[in-house]
Amino acid sequence: MKAAVWYGVKDIRVEEKELRELRDHEVTVRVAWAGICGSDLHEYEEGPVFVRVDEANDLTGEVAPITMGHEFSGVVEAVG
Structure with a gap:
């Protein structure tokens, strides 16, 4: 799948990512x-604003570079 990955101010790259195996309660x-x-x-123009670069995100465990985006719609194809 393609993903927009934030590396820093004005540095977002479209990359090919492998789908990992679904965990319980994921789709x-x-x-x-x-x-x-x-x-x-804001992240693109001025970041980091919300993206953590020094410590892991409490929810996802991710540290930059991270996959951006949460404004989407589509069809559920698989349920974990």
Whole structure:
């Protein structure tokens, strides 16, 4: 799948990512439409604003570089 990955200010790269095996309570969504959220624009222009670069995110455990985006709609294709 393709992903927009934030590396730093004005450095977002579209990369090919492998799908990992689903965990319980996760889904795979075939995206039909995607938008750009204002918070993503702040990260692009001025970041890091919300993205953690020195410690892991409490929810995801991720540290930059991270996959951006949460404004999308689509069809659930698989359930973990």
